[in-house]
Amino acid sequence: MGEVARGGCCPPMDLFRSEPMQLVQLIIPIESAHRTVSYLGDLALLQFKDLNADKSPFQRTYATQIKRCGEMARRLRFFKEQMLRAGVLPKYSTTPIGVNIDDLEVKLTEIESELTEMNANGEKLQRSHNELVEYKLVLQKAGEFFHTAQSRALEQQREYESRQLSGESMETPLLQDQELLGDTKQVKLGFLAGLVPREKSMVFERILFRATRGNVFLRQATVEEPVIDPVSGDKTEKNVFVVFYAGEKAKAKILKICDAFGANRYPFAEELGKQAQMIREVSGRLVELKTTIDAGLVHRDNLLNSIGAQFEQWDALVRKEKSINHTLNMLSLDVTKKCLVAEGWSPVFATKQIQDALQRAALDSNSQVNAIFQVLHTRELPPTYFRTNKFTSSYQGIIDSYGVAKYQEANPTVYTVVTFPFLFAVMFGDWGHGICLLLAALYFIIREKKLSSQKLDDITEMTFGGRYVILLMALFSIYTGFIYNEFFSVPFEIFGPSAYECRDLSCRDATTVGLIKVRDTYPFGVDPVWHGTRSELPFLNSLKMKMSILLGVAQMNLGIIMSYFNAKFFRNCVNVWFQFIPQMIFLNSLFGYLSLLIIVKWCTGSQADLYHILIYMFLSPTDDLGENQLFVGQKNLQLVLLLLAFVSVPWMLIPKPFILKKQHEARHGVESYTPLENTDESLQVESNHDSHGHEEFEFSEVFVHQLIHTIEFVLGAVSNTASYLRLWALSLAHSELSSVFYEKVLMMAWGYNNVIILIVGLIVFIFATVGVLLVMETLSAFLHALRLHWVEFQNKFYEGDGYKFHPFSFSLQDDEE
């Protein structure tokens, strides 16, 4: 295990190893348990273990308290809903309230009943108010029908009388008298008045007509303003109707139809005098009701406002209480029922803080006895805890999303902080684009405080979370942009004149044979003269391809060296001798040698074909190299390297399983004879935790495992090196795309000598640059850099099978819900 005194020459590096953890046991008197857990939650440095995992939530000690908290949370949700509906916003204040949870419960219950009663009353009042409004409408509209009908009747009568006065003419029907007589005999017509929703009015009319076989007379008038339906409470457009019918049977039918259509009927008097009186009465009652409702609403608003002022605090208090009780439920009750026993992981550095918190809790709750703090020894693997800050946390997040480091395993983050943005920038080398990215990152960093308190949408939040990653990505892109000498794909002669000139004054063969190097090499980055030449692509391809291999081999070597640190830290000599060393030899005898050849070729300017050399190193190692020889003794060196590579494969494969077997046998031999050292403690621990030491040693399994590892490494050495060529491919794509946008859009638009075309060209260029290069290319380069770290770098040493330290804390609760 990793309990090694970390002495030596240097202090332990931050973030390189996760914090040393310890399993602690707390024995807390029951009267101070609540306060203790609360203080520990404020401290947020202890991860409680669930000691009651076998019990269902209802069997646990504090189940009733949790139920109470749930009930209170429900009430608070109800208040929140009511506040939202009334448009009252909860005010955020940080003043602590001196309410304890019991008082709060009483208060919440009172407020809830008050509020529900108020709501019920308000609803009832509102309903009768709406009914009255409808009634008034019916009175008005139907009144109009009757009024017009009556005036028309009067008119007709007057006409009739005048006609009679003028004497009987030829046209007077002979049966007129009888008709008039018949009229008086007719049964008295009944009628109903009410409101029907407008969209149903046509159907309503048709059904009425059919049901009564046409023996009805329906009048409808539209109500201009939508009215609130008393039953549903929704605003609907309605028609006032009056239906005249004859006979009780018809009435019963009409009533049924009205019910089916949701048409509300209202009593209506035929005489005008009564109508006027009704309208007066209804108006009076409406005014009364309105004032009552308004008063009720004001009262309710006041109540909601007073809730809103304290809502956040109550909410926080209830959440806190709930989480405390949840935690208390994880503790096991002592046999005497006077103490609670807690177990949990905490970082070693927090020991003093935890003890302080325990003491304070005991003091504040006037407990007779202090809580007992003791460290347990266990074989269980502790959780992984890195103390990150706002800068390193996003990088640690990149690693964690691959896998959480095993306890105290070497953490790749210490290198990833630099190598990740660097490899990104190799693919994204353009200092113009880098500056754009830098501005975006700086915007997020400057407005950090404001943005962190706001709720952002998904994509913005992700960008905001990775702002420091983007910052370094941008800075490295600016650097690699200078190296590639590209500013939106345009080169500049910043670091002096180009090293190349024409061969003679006439410059005749500049387009056929090419320029000649006359000065020293361009001091920093790619010579600007290459841009736009016919040999640009062959040159850049060869350069970037070789660069990818060199960077890749360097990073893979770093990965293998990290595995050495791990082996040394965990005192695992087997891994040093039978994993680290042969791996180093294998990788470097093949690809380290390739890197060496690349550099030698560059330094000597040799024409040798490196592929040929490498391929024939395997196919016919004893053949003469001929013109491909780069240095003296190359053939012998190649033979030695090849031999080493072949030897290192069985070296990796065979000895380790045998040594492990021997070690296992030796350990078992010892364990079966010596008694357990300190009996009581280890017994206690064994009973609680599964021990890891007594696993069956299955030789074939271990051997197959080692075989897989070896094959993976040997094949991986080849495929991973090839995988680094993505650096070349993506950087090529980036520079080609940006030069296409620059030349085919901006320069072409410039060529037309027309302002409008230039502006259009500029806009297209900006959108293409932002959309394709700054967003899409950033994303793809990011993903490829991620892959290079996760796969090619980390598979050399990183196990990533640990679990994260989740301390009990109040500030983290929001994430849970």
Added chain:
Amino acid sequence: MGFSVTTLIFVGIGIVASLCTRICFNRGPSANLFHLTLVLTATICCWMMWAIVYLAQMKPLIVPILSEGE
């Protein structure tokens, strides 16, 4: 400027940067070691990239051939 001079400049920048972080962000020995690692990794990465590009251009096998339009 030759290869070694610029390399020396890189070394110088690396040393100055590590001293700066040591002076400006002195947060105890383990944090300082972490900062030193960051600065050194960054310097080595930048130097490697520069050195690769410089070496590749030192003894040119291909020379720039201007395209016909120019």
